[in-house]
Amino acid sequence: MGLEALNEQVKRDFSYLAFGGEDWVRPLNHSEGHVYDVVIVGGGQSGLGAAFGLIRERISNILVIDENQEGLEGPWETYARMITLRTPKHLTSIDLGIPSLTFRSWWEAQFGSEGWEKIVKIPRSDWMNYLRWYRKVLNLPVMNEVKLKLIEPTDEGIHRLHIEGPGAPSNLLLARKVILATGIQGGGEWHVPPMISEKLPRQLYAHTSEFIDFETLKDKKIGILGGGASAFDNANFALSQGVAEAHVFVRRKELPRINPIRQMEISGMIERFHSLSDTDKYAAMAHFFKHNQPPTNDTFERASSWSGFQLHIGAPWVNVEAADEGAVVTTPQGTFTFDFLIISTGLLTNPALRPELGLIENYITRWEDKYKAPEEISNPLLDAHPYLSPGFAFLSRDERNKKFLHGIFAFNYSALISCGISASALSGMKFGIPKLVSAVADQLFLDNREEILHNYFTYSELEFIGEWPKEEQALNATLASQK
Numbered sequence: 001m002g003l004e005a006l007n008e009q010v011k012r013d014f015s016y017l018a019f020g021g022e023d024w025v026r027p028l029n030h031s032e033g034h035v036y037d038v039v040i041v042g043g044g045q046s047g048l049g050a051a052f053g054l055i056r057e058r059i060s061n062i063l064v065i066d067e068n069q070e071g072l073e074g075p076w077e078t079y080a081r082m083i084t085l086r087t088p089k090h091l092t093s094i095d096l097g098i099p100s101l102t103f104r105s106w107w108e109a110q111f112g113s114e115g116w117e118k119i120v121k122i123p124r125s126d127w128m129n130y131l132r133w134y135r136k137v138l139n140l141p142v143m144n145e146v147k148l149k150l151i152e153p154t155d156e157g158i159h160r161l162h163i164e165g166p167g168a169p170s171n172l173l174l175a176r177k178v179i180l181a182t183g184i185q186g187g188g189e190w191h192v193p194p195m196i197s198e199k200l201p202r203q204l205y206a207h208t209s210e211f212i213d214f215e216t217l218k219d220k221k222i223g224i225l226g227g228g229a230s231a232f233d234n235a236n237f238a239l240s241q242g243v244a245e246a247h248v249f250v251r252r253k254e255l256p257r258i259n260p261i262r263q264m265e266i267s268g269m270i271e272r273f274h275s276l277s278d279t280d281k282y283a284a285m286a287h288f289f290k291h292n293q294p295p296t297n298d299t300f301e302r303a304s305s306w307s308g309f310q311l312h313i314g315a316p317w318v319n320v321e322a323a324d325e326g327a328v329v330t331t332p333q334g335t336f337t338f339d340f341l342i343i344s345t346g347l348l349t350n351p352a353l354r355p356e357l358g359l360i361e362n363y364i365t366r367w368e369d370k371y372k373a374p375e376e377i378s379n380p381l382l383d384a385h386p387y388l389s390p391g392f393a394f395l396s397r398d399e400r401n402k403k404f405l406h407g408i409f410a411f412n413y414s415a416l417i418s419c420g421i422s423a424s425a426l427s428g429m430k431f432g433i434p435k436l437v438s439a440v441a442d443q444l445f446l447d448n449r450e451e452i453l454h455n456y457f458t459y460s461e462l463e464f465i466g467e468w469p470k471e472e473q474a475l476n477a478t479l480a481s482q483k
Helices: 003-016 045-056 103-118 124-137 229-240 260-267 278-291 297-304 413-423 426-447 449-457 471-482
Strands: 035-041 062-066 142-144 147-153 159-164 172-180 188-190 205-207 221-225 245-250 309-313 319-323 326-331 334-338 340-343 347-349
Touching (some): 045 426, 221 229, 229 297, 278 413
Parallel strands (some): 062 142, 205 340, 221 245, 245 309
Antiparallel strands (some): 326 334
């Protein structure tokens, strides 16, 4: 088929669906400059999908900003080190039900249907190329190298977004609605245990989310802390780049083997999660955290096939010290010395950890404010998550500060407890994005409710212009009366 033919197919599909059209949102003027109806922070898959969803709803006065260079949004070409995505290839996501926008259509346009049948999972680099195509074919308004520093709410229902970066046209943007499509780390920060961050010099370790110069680690011995999928991705990648030994340390006595996401994909748990009670939501996500996400079988086989790979089960790090030889790690199984450490300990979610929320985080309702979990499943990591509306909106702890949070949506990993995995995994995107878009559109509509209703009630444009009796009949009737 070819990509050019696919591009034409996308245009044709949109014409059949009467895509786009005149915006219905009333423009808002402000003395400080242009007011966007929506600014989306993050130009990765979530942000692009949200932008498409809004435009499809005839909300086009939007802007997507991303702190990275064009084509490097999200983790795929930066710190993601898996060979393929972990999700099944047949799952659809940000296409939002348009067949010609699916990854499969993009793939088959280049490699044919036989090529599609040959791949088991989507190659990571090809997924990034698909996102680049998706942005281009939809002509989405993305501004790169723009970083959000701070959200400043106003009494006027507008948010001042303080920005910086080489791509920033100024130091301020104005927005009625703000969508934080900031990915896994967007609700908090990547976590490095204090035992490591407070005792080791920075040159001896890195979190998996960071750039790692593997060229300098050739023939070296590294230790990796963590038993999730990312730990094995990094072990395999490191060994493929010439690292001599990669030791993975897992505190559990056996690796996690169950991936709850697979069950959620077929049971209705993803698309209907919002309908659960708080009790059920909390219990479901406590169970999710308990299992963690295991490495995929192919990733584990690749990593463990290297002669330099070592796996240590039931081996938590109880102490870490810096030495002349590198980092000395103590576990119940003994002491190990490494040239470098890679930390795969996930993240912490809490609005207080996000600098851009500094002026408003104290207003944001957390789960601990709304629900006290049974002792056997209570988890402070879950309690610190924001308690969101079904449409991903922040909710205020009190009525007085409600207006400052109005219009801010967390379409990132922090929505996990409130909205399930619909904003944090490809499996949930096709369900989460429509809910988000609907919630944003509803707010915009209700914000202008008085004007919209006034225009409706006073609407007087004539549509029907028929006359009766018709002119010829009226003339005949007149002539007949004159006889």
